[in-house]
Amino acid sequence: MIQLVRSELFKLRTTPGPWVCVAVTVLLTGLGITTSFIVGHHGNVHFTAPTTPLELRNLVGAGYEAGVVMAPVIGVICITTEYRHRILTATLLLHPRRAEVITAKVVASGIWSLVMSVASFAMVAAMGIPLLVAEGGSVSAMLHQVGPVVPGILAAYLLLAVYGMGIGTLVRNQIAGVILALGITLVLEPIIVAIFSSLAHMDVNFLPSRATQAVAGGLVPRGTGGGGGAGAQLLSWWLGAIALVCWGVGTAFVGYFTTFRRDVT
Amino acid sequence: MSVLSSAARGEPIEVRSLTKQFGKVTAVNDLTFSVQPGRITGFLGPNGAGKTTTLRILLDLVESTSGSCTIGGRRYRDIEDPARHVGAVLEATNFHPSRRARAHLQMMAIAAGIERARVKEVLELVGLAADAHRKVGGYSLGMRQRLQLAGALLGDPGVLVLDEPSNGLDPQGIAWLRDLLRRLAREGRTILVSSHLLAEMAQTVDDVVIVSRGRLRVQGPLSVLTTEAHSSMRVRTPEPERLAALGRGAGFVPRLLSADTVLVDGATPEALGPILAASDLVVYELVQVSQDLESLFLELTTSMTEAARPVEVLQP
Ligand SMILES: Nc1ncnc2c1ncn2[C@@H]1O[C@H](COP(=O)(O)OP(=O)(O)OP(=O)(O)O)[C@@H](O)[C@H]1O
Ligand SMILES: [Mg+2]
Numbered sequence: 001m002i003q004l005v006r007s008e009l010f011k012l013r014t015t016p017g018p019w020v021c022v023a024v025t026v027l028l029t030g031l032g033i034t035t036s037f038i039v040g041h042h043g044n045v046h047f048t049a050p051t052t053p054l055e056l057r058n059l060v061g062a063g064y065e066a067g068v069v070m071a072p073v074i075g076v077i078c079i080t081t082e083y084r085h086r087i088l089t090a091t092l093l094l095h096p097r098r099a100e101v102i103t104a105k106v107v108a109s110g111i112w113s114l115v116m117s118v119a120s121f122a123m124v125a126a127m128g129i130p131l132l133v134a135e136g137g138s139v140s141a142m143l144h145q146v147g148p149v150v151p152g153i154l155a156a157y158l159l160l161a162v163y164g165m166g167i168g169t170l171v172r173n174q175i176a177g178v179i180l181a182l183g184i185t186l187v188l189e190p191i192i193v194a195i196f197s198s199l200a201h202m203d204v205n206f207l208p209s210r211a212t213q214a215v216a217g218g219l220v221p222r223g224t225g226g227g228g229g230a231g232a233q234l235l236s237w238w239l240g241a242i243a244l245v246c247w248g249v250g251t252a253f254v255g256y257f258t259t260f261r262r263d264v265t
Numbered sequence: 266m267s268v269l270s271s272a273a274r275g276e277p278i279e280v281r282s283l284t285k286q287f288g289k290v291t292a293v294n295d296l297t298f299s300v301q302p303g304r305i306t307g308f309l310g311p312n313g314a315g316k317t318t319t320l321r322i323l324l325d326l327v328e329s330t331s332g333s334c335t336i337g338g339r340r341y342r343d344i345e346d347p348a349r350h351v352g353a354v355l356e357a358t359n360f361h362p363s364r365r366a367r368a369h370l371q372m373m374a375i376a377a378g379i380e381r382a383r384v385k386e387v388l389e390l391v392g393l394a395a396d397a398h399r400k401v402g403g404y405s406l407g408m409r410q411r412l413q414l415a416g417a418l419l420g421d422p423g424v425l426v427l428d429e430p431s432n433g434l435d436p437q438g439i440a441w442l443r444d445l446l447r448r449l450a451r452e453g454r455t456i457l458v459s460s461h462l463l464a465e466m467a468q469t470v471d472d473v474v475i476v477s478r479g480r481l482r483v484q485g486p487l488s489v490l491t492t493e494a495h496s497s498m499r500v501r502t503p504e505p506e507r508l509a510a511l512g513r514g515a516g517f518v519p520r521l522l523s524a525d526t527v528l529v530d531g532a533t534p535e536a537l538g539p540i541l542a543a544s545d546l547v548v549y550e551l552v553q554v555s556q557d558l559e560s561l562f563l564e565l566t567t568s569m570t571e572a573a574r575p576v577e578v579l580q581p
Contacts, residue, residue, distance in 0.1 A: 087359060
């Protein structure tokens with residue numbers, strides 16, 4: 001199994017797609033850093049150093065949105081590349097037991113998503129801290145928020161990669177997989193939330209992106225999945241994690257039984 | 266220095282009553298044959314005969330509808346360390362176009378727990394050492410085929426399953442492959458190699474398994490096809506068994522082609538005609554078949570109608 005995970009990581013490492021994912025994550029993180037310096041005061045918007053704990057958490061966790069977008073993509077790529085370039089035959093010849101292959105891919109895409117999140121934090125350090133100093137903010141106040149924020153972000157990346165991997169197993173087509181994985185979290189979910197959270201007692205918190213928000217913890221979501229309106233309670237972080245694991249492993253499981261066991265001709 | 270161990274142990278391949286249906290298409294139909302170590306077995310048949318399907322079932326890539334295939338008595342998925350036991354080259358397989366050839370083999374080595382030094386050895390063996398740093402997307406068909414072969418040999422396996430391995434190879438490449446396969450067989454390995462060209466295989470193989478429309482037509486040593494095959498007669502008769510017995514009695518090699526047709530190898534019209542007349546056998550059709558190997562192959566693979574039962578070789 002360790003050999004299998006290592007070879008899956010080697011596969012990711014020796015093709016451009018996963019590196020593009022890292023690069024895009026870093027770029028989006030840069031965007032997130034920039035927006036966390038745009039602070040509104042009484043209706044006026046300023047470019048200034050974040051000062052409140054909440055604003056500083058947004059700075060530390062500036063890679064959150066990047067992860068919401070890119071972590072599912074790496075999961076989708078990890079499995080759909082096998083179909084797109086017809087390399088599944090070679091993979092299965094080396095490891096004919098398919099459930100093990102799926103498991104190794106879940107682990108490998110999870111590990112790669114952690115690489116992406118580490119790159120994202122490196123971007124926060126490289127760009128966010130100098131910017132904070134330049135704008136006269138407090139670096140030590142920012143570092144105080146590292147402890148509360150980092151574990152949640154890492155977990156969110158990890159779980160979203162697993163979720164993407166599940167979707168990819170189900171649909172097999174790379175483009176369709178990316179569209180579906182992101183369509184659910186970025187488009188479909190806000191719509192569902194908007195419709196159902198206004199209807200009585202419909203629990204929307206188990207949906208993937210809201211579960212991700214729960215896992216990421218104290219971060220105030222910006223932009224994505226925020227359609228729930230005020231007062232929508234999130235799950236506790238561990239329930240959110242379980243919900244995400246269910247989405248990822250559940251879809252991978254269904255994908256395994258419906259498509260992955262099919263004939264490879 | 267040999268990069269292939271001479272200690273490799275071949276294991277027999279057994280295919281038993283194998284049937285595979287793709288919807289309404291029966292790709293493989295009650296196919297039974299075996300492949301012995303230390304010999305090169307040609308798996309021959311025209312396009313669509315079911316060769317690739319059979320080999321993919323053997324390697325657990327395709328699920329059979331019924332029947333079984335084993336390598337050394339085990340199903341492929343039950344082999345502990347498959348890359349060290351079985352090497353395969355398959356049609357319609359590909360590589361990631363952006364991955365370098367060396368990286369492809371390194372990936373395989375990691376997955377199979379094979380030492381990395383082996384990658385360089387097999388690259389040299391297949392003649393790709395100079396191009397190993399290139400991305401596979403830029404490889405020619407023949408180079409891809411060599412790369413697949415390198416992957417198949419990576420684990421120094423005792424069993425090789427090759428689906429049209431000479432596809433895309435230049436004449437030197439084909440000659441090289443032939444020598445390589447001979448050497449591997451001499452070392453005691455099991456080699457099953459498919460082709461739709463008998464002529465190309467005739468100089469390479471020891472045994473043949475000929476299929477057509479998913480059914481077995483002939484299995485046996487190549488000599489089954491070549492002995493006394495200078496001339497033969499195709500006879501359509503309501504009594505094929507009696508004809509076969511008569512043919513055998515006269516020293517010919519009769520083969521049942523379909524329910525009512527027998528190919529009598531070695532016979533000429535002058536030799537067979539009097540025998541038929543003397544035994545009062547009813548004959549619907551009597552044709553002399555020109556007997557180079559290729560036309561015999563065509564005969565064997567095209568003359569069967571859908572309704573015919575599988576052909577057995579009626580041997581002495
Ligand atoms: N995935 C599939 N779905 C439907 N039919 C298939 C599939 N794969 C193969 N077949 C059919 O099964 C039959 C056997 O095909 P196969 O590829 O095994 O032949 P082959 O002997 O390898 O031919 P060739 O010499 O052209 O490679 C053909 O009729 C083919 O159309
Ligand atoms: Mg074929």
